[in-house]
Amino acid sequence: MDWLRILWSRCAAFFGTKKLDEDLDEELLAHIDLATEENLRCGMSPQEARRAALLSFGGVAQIKESYRVQRGLPFLDVLLQDIRFGTRQIWHAPGFAFIAVLTLALGIGANTAVFTLTHALLLRTLPVRDPGELVRLSIDVSATGTRDDNAPLNLPIIEAIRRQSHSFHDVFAWCVYDFPFRDGNVNSGLHGAIVSGNAFESLGVHPAAGRLLTPADDQSGGGPDGLAAVISYRAWVARYHADPSVVGRRVIVTDHPATIVGVAPAGFEGVIVAEHPDLYLPLEFQAALYGQEAKHDGGRLWLQTFARLNSGVSQKQASAEMNSLFPHILDAVLPPAIRHMPVVENSRFAVKPARTGWSKLRVQYTEPLLLLQLMVGAVLLICCANLSGLFLARASARRVEFAIRGALGAGRLRLMRQLFVECLMLALPGALLGVGLAWMAGPWILHMLGNAEAQEAISMQPNPAVLGVTIACAVFCAVLFGMAPAWTASHASMEAALRSAQPRTAAGSTGLRNWFVPFQVSLSLTLVVLAALLGTTVTRLLTDDSGYRTENVSFALTDFLRVPEKGEALVTLYRRMAARIEEFPGVEHVSIAAVAPLMGVRWSDDFLAVANKQRTRPVESMENVIGAHYFSTLSISILSGRDLENNDSDRNSCVVSEAAARLYFPGTSALGKTLRNVIHHSRTGEADTYRDCQIVGVAQDTKYDALRELPPPIVYLPITVGEGGSTNGGSTLFFIIRARSISTARSAYLAALHELAPSSPEIPPVEFNQIFQDSVARERLLSVLSGFFAMLGLLLSGVGIYGLVAWNVTRRTTEIGVRMALGATRPRVFLLVIRHVAGLLAIGVLIGALAALFAARSIHTFLFEVQPGNPWVFVLSALVLMMIGLVAATLPARRALTIDPMQALRTE
Amino acid sequence: MGDGKSDVLQGTLDLMVLKTLESMGPLHGYGIARRIEQVSNDTLNLNQGTIYPALLRLQQRGWITTEWGTSENNRRAKYYSLSRFGKKQIEKETESWQRIAATMARFLATPR
DSSP: OHHHHHHHHHHHHHHOHHHHHHHHHHHHHHHHHHHHHHHHHTTOOHHHHHHHHHHHHOOHHHHHHHHHHHHSOHHHHHHHHHHHHHHHHHHHOHHHHHHHHHHHHHHHHHHHHHHHHHIIIIIOOOSSSSGGGEEEEEEEOGGGTOOSOOBOBOHHHHHHHHHHOSSEEEEEEEEEEEEEEEETTEEEEEEEEEEOTTHHHHHTOOOSEEOOOOGGGGSTTOBTTBSEEEEOHHHHHHHHTTOGGGTTOEEEETTEEEEEEEEOOTTOOOSBTTOOOOEEEETHHHHHHHOHHHHTOSSOOOBEEEEEEOTTOOHHHHHHHHHHHHHHHHHHHSOHHHHTSHHHHTOEEEEEEOTTOBOHHHHHHHHHHHHHHHHHHHHHHHHHHHHHHHHHHHHHHTHHHHHHHHHTTOOHHHHHHHHHHHHHHHHHHHHHHHHHHHHHHHHHHHHHTOOHHHHHHOOOSOOHHHHHHHHHHHHHHHHHHHHHHHHHHHHOOHHHHHHOSSOOSOOHHHHHHHTHHHHHHHHHHHHHHHHHHHHHHHHHHHHSOOSOOOTTEEEEEEEOTTSSOOTHHHHHHHHHHHHHHHHSTTEEEEEEESSOTTSSOOOEEEEEESSOSSOOSOEEEEEEEEOTTHHHHTTOOEEEEOOOOSSGGGTTEEEEEHHHHHHHSTTSOOTTOEEEEEEOOTTTOOOOEEEEEEEEEEEOOOOOSOTTSOOOOEEEEEOOBOGGGSBTTBSEEEEEEEESSHHHHHHHHHHHHHHHOTTSOOOOOEEHHHHHHHTTHHHHHHHHHHHHHHHHHHHHHHHHHHHHHHHHHHHTHHHHHHHHHTTOOHHHHHHHHHHHHHHHHHHHHHHHHHHHHHHHHHTGGGOSSSOTTOHHHHHHHHHHHHHHHHHHHHHHHHHHHTOOHHHHHHTO | OTTSOBOOOTTHHHHHHHHHHHHHOSEEHHHHHHHHHHHTTTOBOOOGGGHHHHHHHHHHHTSEEEEEEEOTTSOEEEEEEEOHHHHHHHHHHHHHHHHHHHHHHHHHHSOO
């Protein structure tokens, strides 16, 4: 424990320096006195005695110095000294400090904001036991070119994995769910998940109260507590004031009585990122709602599956094992018709690390976030270049100071260290302010994600990881912008600096400083071009004709799973409900649709033209099941023929879009022709059957699930009776309502729902306009943020150019004075100053254009109807940049014209 | 050194100071320095000042304690004395030094 004792005594000494110094002085004086006296006794003369005493003592100053270094904390001492000195420097130039801190705050703030989101969505490790062991199991269907991420699994597949695989333990399933929730008289919706019984055990989390779900709760027919429910810590505090007696409470979840058995731990948000579940139920809930068949359905992929790798098994080995088992599992689980579909045949089993959980948002946002991260990195570099330039200018103004300090014995390293501390003193407040800015911008950025759930679930509050990265950013900046000035300062020749206060000729640092401008300009140009391309993309997406009119239209998702009406009666209920909503004042049109447009949902089917002899193979087309007035509600014009009727007389009719008409009946009119819907019997594996329908109308083309695509062929089928007592569009359809206002639509819908289907859960309608806007959320986020970063880059580059020219004018005052005295005209002087910077700008623009072209190519997947090499974008961006650069240069250049030759020469 | 004096080896000064204090009792810095010079018969090339960093080192480790007192010429002087902990350390240090010395001696005794 020696070092601890020593450290303690050093610390103690650090705070009592003054007293200890006096003590040391006195002790050493006493020593010399004692020695002198002894020498006197030996018969020396007083002078000689003292001299001998000092001689045998050695260098007093050196001894004192080495004593002090050993006594206290010299590192801290010097640091404090540097900070005191730095404070004085900053105090003397508050404007400089202000600009430096502000620049850094913007640069670091942008980085922090983007990183906070990146961290929350991509990097945060789950708060569970041994998160490194977790893997996500899924089916990789990317081989067939589908855009979607890996498909989830289902219970039969999971059970097969548990039985056959030796790579995993704790295989558990997770499915995000929205629950209508009733406790006493309080009726509300809770967001949550249904999970396999072993999920909590597998994650190794411990309850805050009561118990968590166990495999016993997931048995068919329910566990010891019937239907067991676990609530989140957040819900426990907000709804039950953290009352432990909540355990055992009876509640109603979607008409089913359930018992709250426990509370999940604080901070636990499950394994799906950007979700915040408040209620967890076992998978058995699915069986309670829809029957055991639904829970064990092998044909539907609906369970996000996670597992822990057995120790000693690598992810690669697990993947290899699973891929050898996978075809057999599929054979056993899937109905033959699905089993041999190309998508399934080409699929592979995927084992992916899940230390950070999983989110479907990652599919969408991983690449944009990385792009934004690169862009803010560029902004930070521009900031650093700016500050580096400023510091260089200051360093050259402080040349004399550095020279004097050098002459007094300060080492090169000591000078650099002091400068570095000064930089850090600007960088750290800048970082702090940046964190504040990022925090304030947080809600705004989240809003742009266009995902209500994520907006609530993602916290933009700075956390240790984010703060760590921010501080690292600040230190990195300080090193970067402190490096150049520190280097030149420490290399300044002392006598040259001391001899002339005002250097007449370019010093060594000028060359270095010049290069900051092309560097900044090329980075800025890249940012501006990217922003322009992304901005164009969003504009094109939003203004491109989608075929719909979105104003005053709302979609109301309606869950008729538990209404008593089945079959014909259910279809009638939908029609009656549509007619009822239409009766309310202010409501213009109401229709029904299985797929609401632009919500990212695709439903396709195989059709073939019966009349067409050549085309015998069915061709895929988008499909929708609709009620009457669908086209008028969404302002889609019917080009020929008629709309579907609001009754069963149109059972065998259909309407097709123009594109579908062209696809199936090229060259002829589709009206009156017959279209055959080929139905693959997925469940039974029997031979395909078909249903014919006659085309009664051709509607204008519209986009289908996303704005990014061209209008696909669409076949609109009328709502009729479907399988299993539900409609041919399923049991959850949308009512599409055009009304005077959104609130009118909402109240009319809810009133009709209460009247005709009181047992159905209330899901408030959503605005089509909102969906329209949010369907380009990713592009919007990219374009708004990149636009902001590009502006920042432009601003900072402008400031950088201004700084360089201003400095050059100051530095060359004498030279300009001489030139003017020799007869140089003002325009010539102006040109002299501008020419230099214009050259640098041109170099920057050239390099930037190349870099931008490269960058634009690599983001081409984000673009829509604009080529990465669009010349207009490049030319305009370069012009904007040149203009800003020249304006920034002109302001200080004008000062060169006001130089009075006599004055300039006299100061020499 | 040409004058026949040897430099003080790194780490040996500490032990010299400890032994001095053990045999002489509480002593001020000058006293310790003089004593070391006398015992070494002036064969050591010792700057008296260098004992002060050594004293500080020992003090920081808690092997010696200090106290202001009055010197023989009636002057205020800082007196150093062994702490109880320091007394124990002397044995260890002595042992370790003897081991080194013995090893060195063996090396030197090895015939060429």
